[in-house]
Amino acid sequence: MTRDDIRKAVIEKLGDIAPETDPAALKEDADVRDALDIDSMDFLNFVTALHRDLHVDIPEADYPKLLTIGGAVAYLAAKSV
Amino acid sequence: MPSLGADMDAGTLVEWLKRPGDQVRHGDIVAVVETQKGAMEIEAFEDGTFDRPLVEIGTKVPVGTPLAFIRGAGEAAPAPVTSEIKLPLPGPAVPSPAPTIAPAPPAALGRHISPAARKLAAERGIGVEGLAGTGPGGAIVYSDIEKATHPAAAPAAKRPGLDLAEMRKAIAAAMARSKREIPHYYLSQPIDLTAAQQWLTGTNTTRDPTERILMAALLSKAVALALHDFPEMNGFHKDGVFQPSAAIHLGTAIAIRGGGLVAPAIRNADTLTLDQLMAAMRDLVARTRAGRLRASEISDPTITVSSLGERGVDRLYAIIYPPQVAIVGFGTPAPQPRVVEGRVEPRLVATATLAADHRVSDGHRGALFLLEIERRLQQPEAL
Numbered sequence: 001m002t003r004d005d006i007r008k009a010v011i012e013k014l015g016d017i018a019p020e021t022d023p024a025a026l027k028e029d030a031d032v033r034d035a036l037d038i039d040s041m042d043f044l045n046f047v048t049a050l051h052r053d054l055h056v057d058i059p060e061a062d063y064p065k066l067l068t069i070g071g072a073v074a075y076l077a078a079k080s081v
Numbered sequence: 082m083p084s085l086g087a088d089m090d091a092g093t094l095v096e097w098l099k100r101p102g103d104q105v106r107h108g109d110i111v112a113v114v115e116t117q118k119g120a121m122e123i124e125a126f127e128d129g130t131f132d133r134p135l136v137e138i139g140t141k142v143p144v145g146t147p148l149a150f151i152r153g154a155g156e157a158a159p160a161p162v163t164s165e166i167k168l169p170l171p172g173p174a175v176p177s178p179a180p181t182i183a184p185a186p187p188a189a190l191g192r193h194i195s196p197a198a199r200k201l202a203a204e205r206g207i208g209v210e211g212l213a214g215t216g217p218g219g220a221i222v223y224s225d226i227e228k229a230t231h232p233a234a235a236p237a238a239k240r241p242g243l244d245l246a247e248m249r250k251a252i253a254a255a256m257a258r259s260k261r262e263i264p265h266y267y268l269s270q271p272i273d274l275t276a277a278q279q280w281l282t283g284t285n286t287t288r289d290p291t292e293r294i295l296m297a298a299l300l301s302k303a304v305a306l307a308l309h310d311f312p313e314m315n316g317f318h319k320d321g322v323f324q325p326s327a328a329i330h331l332g333t334a335i336a337i338r339g340g341g342l343v344a345p346a347i348r349n350a351d352t353l354t355l356d357q358l359m360a361a362m363r364d365l366v367a368r369t370r371a372g373r374l375r376a377s378e379i380s381d382p383t384i385t386v387s388s389l390g391e392r393g394v395d396r397l398y399a400i401i402y403p404p405q406v407a408i409v410g411f412g413t414p415a416p417q418p419r420v421v422e423g424r425v426e427p428r429l430v431a432t433a434t435l436a437a438d439h440r441v442s443d444g445h446r447g448a449l450f451l452l453e454i455e456r457r458l459q460q461p462e463a464l
Contacts, residue, residue, distance in 0.1 A: 052291075
């Protein structure tokens with residue numbers, strides 16, 4: 001999976017969780033919780049969807065690394081090698 | 082048409098999920114109605130055969146209007162209308178309109194479609210049967226209807242599932258009534274959640290994301306269990322008297338992105354395991370945001386719990402949702418210096434608040450109730 005594929009997946013999952021927003025327009029380093037008004041249940045659903053579709057283990061301790069789109073793409077790219 | 086709270090006087094029938102001749106069992110979803118709180122699924126309250134609808138799709142009818150005729154076992158088909166769908170919260174008696182015994186229009190049976198999408202489809206005369214949905218679980222959302230009509234049109238600011246202006250009116254009516262009628266008293270207690278957080282971290286480490294539990298589930302379970310000893314916090318104040326409830330149905334406040342709030346019930350929350358409670362919460366949040374709650378989930382709560390979650394402030398002063406008599410709030414957990422066994426230590430602390438009805442209970446009992454919630458949260462493994 002290329003970084004572009006991963007980015008596409010991340011943005012798609014965020015869009016599923018907050019369908020009335022446009023995650024593709026977010027800055028790489030914006031905190032998605034603030035930018036998309038995502039609560040802990042939404043975030044858990046985001047992690048669940050990434051885990052399911054990308055087959056990557058995401059322990060709770062790593063959640064802080066997934067708070068921005070740039071961070072999530074880097075984390076998932078490193079994990080899926 | 083069921084009443085989903087004192088502030089609701091009418092609802093619009095938008096979909097039948099049963100057709101004439103279908104068998105109906107107690108609890109089956111038979112119809113979807115649109116209310117100020119979004120689309121609600123209406124359940125049957127008896128077994129029988131769906132004989133015929135009495136209200137046409139798209140019709141707005143007052144609370145109390147019979148929606149359909151369900152024939153009980155052994156009843157002859159042309160029997161008089163004696164057996165309407167019975168609902169737990171009958172509104173004021175309203176004369177039923179002349180039954181229109183038109184055949185039900187072909188409905189998209191079982192398809193999930195948001196109220197906004199449904200409205201738009203009706204306005205534009207679009208059939209939803211062949212449409213692919215892009216919402217949660219394949220639900221048809223507003224943008225799908227937009228695309229079906231104006232493939233090139235820029236989507237307007239949209240909000241799948243819910244009419245927030247209507248919801249605001251419903252919240253305003255319920256909260257104004259609460260402030261007018263209920264003599265609230267307020268209490269607060271900082272609760273040490275360090276043990277609960279440690280237990281949660283340990284439990285979730287070995288679990289896939291699907292199986293993980295959130296702090297909100299522990300908080301709700303602690304409230305549900307504490308209620309066993311405080312029946313005066315759990316039930317309805319109606320017609321000048323308090324009616325305690327044996328069952329504990331926890332209203333769970335769910336914020337809608339961009340504004341709006343619904344507090345549907347987690348039924349019998351005290352009897353659920355943490356895993357079951359967490360699953361129920363996930364399901365409720367998903368359906369609330371997709372605009373797909375059941376009518377009974379709105380009318381059932383016997384008390385409400387409102388958690389600010391991770392991004393909030395230290396406490397909330399909640400307003401009781403009538404006819405309930407109490408609401409428990411949890412502020413955002415944050416590290417705080419605390420004295421533990423004579424030493425100052427960083428601990429994770431969240432402030433719990435209680436707003437309760439002085440017509441039913443006093444501050445002394447309310448304080449003991451909050452302390453019981455605190456005690457329960459020190460033993461997370463027992464929740």
